[in-house]
Amino acid sequence: MEFFSEFKTLFIILHLVGLAIGFGGALVSDYLFFRFLKDLKLSKKELEVMDYLSKFVWIGLFLLIISGALIFLSNPTGYMESSKFLIKMFIVLMITLNGFFLHFYVKPRLKLIDWKAGLKDSHRGIRKIAFASGSVSVTSWALATVLGSLSSIPLIFLQSFVIYAMIILLAISVSQLMEYLFSKHIDAIT
Numbered sequence: 001m002e003f004f005s006e007f008k009t010l011f012i013i014l015h016l017v018g019l020a021i022g023f024g025g026a027l028v029s030d031y032l033f034f035r036f037l038k039d040l041k042l043s044k045k046e047l048e049v050m051d052y053l054s055k056f057v058w059i060g061l062f063l064l065i066i067s068g069a070l071i072f073l074s075n076p077t078g079y080m081e082s083s084k085f086l087i088k089m090f091i092v093l094m095i096t097l098n099g100f101f102l103h104f105y106v107k108p109r110l111k112l113i114d115w116k117a118g119l120k121d122s123h124r125g126i127r128k129i130a131f132a133s134g135s136v137s138v139t140s141w142a143l144a145t146v147l148g149s150l151s152s153i154p155l156i157f158l159q160s161f162v163i164y165a166m167i168i169l170l171a172i173s174v175s176q177l178m179e180y181l182f183s184k185h186i187d188a189i190t
């Protein structure tokens with residue numbers, strides 16, 4: 001434990017590098033996704049860029065988990081008693097599971113979507129799922145970052161869990177509204 005305390009600053013620096021690569025990669029790929037869609041299609045090259053960026057997100061997350069575990073070992077009992085730490089771990093689990101879902105389910109189906117078809121697209125369900133999953137990702141990354149920066153939270157784990165669930169439901173609802181307005185806009189201009 002002394003070893004982990006001694007090198008805690010180094011592990012925190014590694015943690016922040018992981019944060020920059022992971023969250024940075026997630027934000028840039030969300031931004032590019034919408035930019036690439038301006039011409040209402042995703043070319044092979046654009047899909048390759050998204051694929052390349054997703055590697056940064058996985059590397060960042062991997063670095064965060066390894067460095068986070070090393071920081072954790074400097075005071076395991078203290079962290080296990082912290083509701084802030086526990087809810088952050090739950091959110092990291094959600095980021096990881098949602099990341100697998102985006103990678104293995106959403107990504108291979110993106111090419112099926114006819115972005116020019118608007119509300120009438122026969123693969124609109126996949127488009128809705130892509131928007132929902134993207135919103136879960138970016139919201140969870142932002143919340144994990146905010147929680148990591150706070151010293152503590154005045155809530156027990158269950159309360160913070162309910163708040164997280166409510167924020168996620170709100171984020172998914174907003175993403176579905178955005179998807180609807182986006183599709184309607186396409187119908188209006190085509």
Ligand code: HEM
Nearest residue numbers: 012019064065068069071072092095141144145148149151
């Ligand atoms: C999406 C993943 C994660 C994000 C965005 C994130 C973010 C952060 C941030 C911004 C900090 C503050 C660093 C500082 O002191 O300046 C932090 C601290 C910390 N993180 Fe993470 N982290 C993530 C994953 C993890 C994981 C997986 C673990 C454990 C296995 C972990 C354990 C810790 C610990 C123990 C601290 C120190 C908190 C303290 O002493 O108050 N983190 N994290």
